[in-house]
Amino acid sequence: MAQQTAHASVDARERVLSAAAELFAERGYHGTSVRDIAAACGLKPSSLYSHVPDKSTLLADLVMRYLGALEAALEASSADPGGGPSANRVEEMVRASVGVALRYPREFLCLSNSWTYIRRTPSLATLVARRDAVRAVWQRALREAAADGSLRADVDPESMLRVVFAATHGVVDRRYDEIAGPADEGDPAGVLAALLLDGFRPRGRAVSATVRAGTADAGAVRPGLAE
Amino acid sequence: MAQQTAHASVDARERVLSAAAELFAERGYHGTSVRDIAAACGLKPSSLYSHVPDKSTLLADLVMRYLGALEAALEASSADPGGGPSANRVEEMVRASVGVALRYPREFLCLSNSWTYIRRTPSLATLVARRDAVRAVWQRALREAAADGSLRADVDPESMLRVVFAATHGVVDRRYDEIAGPADEGDPAGVLAALLLDGFRPRGRAVSATVRAGTADAGAVRPGLAE
DNA sequence: GGCGTACGAACGATCGTTCGTACGCCGATT
């Protein structure tokens, strides 16, 4: 029972990564011990080090993976849309980014919550470079949209970018369930994109086809309140 | 040199609280040791326990203090504004909330980042109750505004509230400096309120008097990029 | 003289990590 076939090798590392992602996302990097991670994938602590060199490297790898997915999604959505106002491209980018964050919620939370705990290693430099590249793509899109008048020009792009990233966090992080109510079960990416681009006030356009209904009247229910 | 006047007592506890707030905000709860806190206020670790019973209580007290300030600010801004669309009240509440977060940034970050680490004590129940009360105030305001048509009705209030809280975090947390660029130095509360209520796209109204200029053309500068 | 504060020393617990060892599988050797 102790030794299994001894060649699950391929996904053994992956299972460690996955368990670490889950725990880091839920309890934070310093709130998770190596022993916790080992237990979560049915291993003893010392066995982890056959697959991973470090606790810190574990975190760095998760962030690296997320950045890869984000870059891929942004590459598609940030391509020049030909005609049309370039604010539409920004809207696509919001949708894409939130989509990636929802597909890799644990890795996203590792990045946004535990980024600063990654040890100062050569791979950190790579991480920083890729992160800055993502930021550059965003800033270019935002400035272009401000320039052609499809985005408001009275607010600097940095502030907009901040709101985009933070709001994405708000959609993904389950800790907001307790303070703001349950997450949207429909199309969170579309809802957020509509909310950010068009604002809370009514406007001509509406969120795609996902008309939210049945929630505005419940009033006293407040689900997910317990703790 | 060791013993000072022995009656700085009144603010001794306050200095401990303040040092803890600073460190918790910067490195997180589990990333901060009691010895770090002690060193930050020129004390030895054991001396802390003359002023504070627990590390966890320290965190709880900081959150409690923030909730108090938030309640006070919300009480003023969530009062019925008489005439006018009730979306204006929501805008006031955003301004007030961001204002409090900027006045107590460290306590705010303790709340948003380390909330889940507070030990299960009687005082946690109080904390949860007050947090839920704040949420109720927000939800009531959002529903009212949706009902009178001054807020869009195709997005549920929970999603809006999420965006408000998360965006507030985005304005306060310095970690966003690295990923989104430097924070707004003007009137962040007003900018965020305008951004959330009216959206990224141009609209008739503009952010109060703080016309942001000189940033939309710099293009290649990207300050605050280093790491 | 007592109260409030600060301290050094030390507690048990847990932290991340290393080491020596054991064992199943696979390719190469005889």
Next chain:
DNA sequence: AATCGGCGTACGAACGATCGTTCGTACGCC
């Protein structure tokens, strides 16, 4: 075809460090 060596993996034990916290003591001020 049988054998063997080594590689990859898992483990128990233990390392030094650091964790949050307690205790006995010393000292200045009312």
